[in-house]
Amino acid sequence: MNLTVNGVDHEIESGPLTTLLDVLREELGVTSPKAGCEQGGCGACTVLVDGEPRRSCLTAAASVDGAAVTTVEGLGTPEHLSPIQQAFTHHYAAQCGFCTSGMMMAAQAYVDGGGTDDREAIQEALGGHVCRCTGYVKIIDAVAAAARGDEFDLTVTAAGTAMTNLGGVA
Amino acid sequence: MTQATEVLIPSTPDEAARLFGDGAGVTVIGGGTIVLPDMTGGTLQPAKALLLSRAGLAGVSRNGGTVTIGAATPVADLVGLPAPLGPCAANIADGEIRSQATLGGNLCAGAGHDAPRGDLQGALLALDAVARSTGQDGESSQPLEEFLARHDARLLLDVSFDEPTAGAIAALDYPHTHEYTVLAVSGARGADGTVRLAATGLAGHGWRLRSAEAAAGDPEAAGAAAVADVRLGDDALASAWYREKTLPVLVRRVLTKLEEAT
Numbered sequence: 420m421n422l423t424v425n426g427v428d429h430e431i432e433s434g435p436l437t438t439l440l441d442v443l444r445e446e447l448g449v450t451s452p453k454a455g456c457e458q459g460g461c462g463a464c465t466v467l468v469d470g471e472p473r474r475s476c477l478t479a480a481a482s483v484d485g486a487a488v489t490t491v492e493g494l495g496t497p498e499h500l501s502p503i504q505q506a507f508t509h510h511y512a513a514q515c516g517f518c519t520s521g522m523m524m525a526a527q528a529y530v531d532g533g534g535t536d537d538r539e540a541i542q543e544a545l546g547g548h549v550c551r552c553t554g555y556v557k558i559i560d561a562v563a564a565a566a567r568g569d570e571f572d573l574t575v576t577a578a579g580t581a582m583t584n585l586g587g588v589a
Numbered sequence: 590m591t592q593a594t595e596v597l598i599p600s601t602p603d604e605a606a607r608l609f610g611d612g613a614g615v616t617v618i619g620g621g622t623i624v625l626p627d628m629t630g631g632t633l634q635p636a637k638a639l640l641l642s643r644a645g646l647a648g649v650s651r652n653g654g655t656v657t658i659g660a661a662t663p664v665a666d667l668v669g670l671p672a673p674l675g676p677c678a679a680n681i682a683d684g685e686i687r688s689q690a691t692l693g694g695n696l697c698a699g700a701g702h703d704a705p706r707g708d709l710q711g712a713l714l715a716l717d718a719v720a721r722s723t724g725q726d727g728e729s730s731q732p733l734e735e736f737l738a739r740h741d742a743r744l745l746l747d748v749s750f751d752e753p754t755a756g757a758i759a760a761l762d763y764p765h766t767h768e769y770t771v772l773a774v775s776g777a778r779g780a781d782g783t784v785r786l787a788a789t790g791l792a793g794h795g796w797r798l799r800s801a802e803a804a805a806g807d808p809e810a811a812g813a814a815a816v817a818d819v820r821l822g823d824d825a826l827a828s829a830w831y832r833e834k835t836l837p838v839l840v841r842r843v844l845t846k847l848e849e850a851t
Contacts, residue, residue: 435596436618436638438625458626459686472685477625479618481598482642525685547683 420484424449425493435481439473440464442480443490451491451520455549462548465521466490472528474547491520494527500573502565503527508582509571512561514552522548526562536563595637602746605644611725612742615639619661619691623698623706639744641693646746654780657749660693664709667692672756672850673775677712680760680770693745696720696737700793703825708770710737710795712758714787715775716750737794753777757846759839761790761827771826772835774798774815776843778851786840788815790832792822801840808844812837 420431424447433442440457443449443466455463457476464475467489495501500508503523513519522545529544541562550558560577574582599605609615616635618624619642627633646661649670658667665687667678681687681695695709713733720736722729722743733748760773772790779785784805786798801815815836821829 435598435640436625436628436635438629457629459622459682462683462685465685471688473689474622474685476629477620477622477686477689479621479625479640479642481596481640482618482621544684547685 420480422480422483422485423487425489431480431484433480435479437480438476439466439468439478439480439483439488440475443475443488449490449492453517453520455517455521460549461518462521462525462545463518465524465548467524467528470528470531472525489524489527491523494523501527502568503530503561505571505573506561506565506569507558508573510557510561510564510577512554512558514550514554518548518550518552522550522558526565529562530566534562534566536566538563541566596640597638598640598642599644601645605639605641605646606723606728606744606746609639609723609742609744612744615742617641617693617697617744619694620663620689622686622690623694641691646693647691654752655749656752657747658692659747660691660696660745662692663688664690664692664695667709671752673712673715673758673777674709674756676758677708677760677773677775680758680762680773681708692748696733696748697743697745704769705771705790705792705822705824705826706769707794708773708789711773711787711789712756712775713748713750714795714797715756715777715785716753717777717779717785718748718750720748721746734797751780754780754782755847755850757843757850759842759846761835761839769826772832772839774836774839774843776847778847784844784847786811786815786843788819788836788839790826792820792829796820798840805844808841811844812840815840 422429433446452466452475453463455461459474459477465472466475468486495504503526525545541559597608599608614636617639641661646659648659650657664678718733719730720733722745724743755778758775761771770790774788776786786801789795798815798818800818801811804811804814821832823829
């Protein structure tokens with residue numbers, strides 16, 4: 420089996436029914452997709468498979484043989500955050516951060532698909548993602564800002580206070 | 590995770606049917622939304638797995654007034670269809686799950702561990718759908734109602750139904766990001782004017798509400814009659830008592846919507 424993960428081709432050695440989540444985390448060391456509930460209920464493991472958001476914990480490796488997978492590692496770098504990452508940073512849309520990877524990948528698919536800043540549409544698009552910190556308002560703020568194409572001064576937060584050091588945020 | 594000793598990945602429907610054979614010891618994987626968590630949790634260790642993702646069993650087609658839906662069609666592809674099936678599909682889980690979960694899994698996975706599943710069963714029973722499947726005695730087609738009651742191993746190939754002149758669904762929503770259906774009633778009016786009603790969220794699979802159908806001209810009476818048609822259970826989402834109190838309400842709502850849509 421073969422996968423292209425964040426633009427890099429890999430030959431996969433895991434078994435055909437290994438979850439895509441385990442392939443990414445355990446075989447390839449790509450750790451932004453989180454093993455949350457591992458039942459498809461939380462969205463922390465969502466990655467893009469050929470551009471579509473998929474729960475990697477529900478996806479058998481063999482069913483995505485040959486696909487292109489994008490994770491947070493493929494969005495931006497700590498020095499050059501992607502627009503979605505900038506929006507999440509500026510709007511303080513991450514608290515504990517466990518749901519953030521899945522949220523950002525769902526948000527990326529939403530924006531890539533031409534999603535607008537309509538809050539109801541964003542809620543629908545992110546409906547399968549649970550934030551146990553209950554930080555939904557700021558997450559939706561961030562996705563709406565990214566959908567509008569807002570540009571950000573990352574030295575200050577959306578509330579106007581100085582941004583603290585978030586060196587590892589990406 | 591324990592791996593299946595044998596993983597079969599057919600590339601055509603015929604190959605899928607041949608590899609399924611009599612189904613003995615075969616675990617069928619459509620979208621994986623039910624099987625993969627069971628494997629991850631260690632409650633399922635298939636000896637032989639049949640992966641349908643490339644079997645050519647996905648797709649919705651129309652021939653005249655007849656709609657045919659392949660077993661591996663994602664639930665998301667059903668969302669645009671007329672009521673009751675379209676709105677029923679739209680009420681399942683979230684967009685990511687709907688894009689992955691398949692019709693076949695929804696119809697064939699059996700009852701859930703702690704909540705009912707098989708939301709599409711009610712809508713398709715109300716549509717008087719026919720299930721085409723294969724197994725020990727070869728390929729056959731039968732009413733979905735009979736297919737759901739079978740206990741032998743079958744590989745569902747597709748379901749088909751005649752488009753109704755009117756359709757409606759009423760469901761109890763559950764305040765969670767996943768809209769597990771606590772209880773739902775689907776209704777459809779056929780070309781001959783016959784009204785069919787069915788429910789999901791019961792103990793076991795979806796069920797036709799024949800007593801309610803017989804009283805369909807009087808929504809109040811039909812609602813009361815529906816309770817005798819079903820077996821209700823207590824589970825993580827609701828009690829049988831609550832379902833018994835709300836089933837007549839949903840039946841009335843569906844019949845009212847059908848009347849309005851006609």
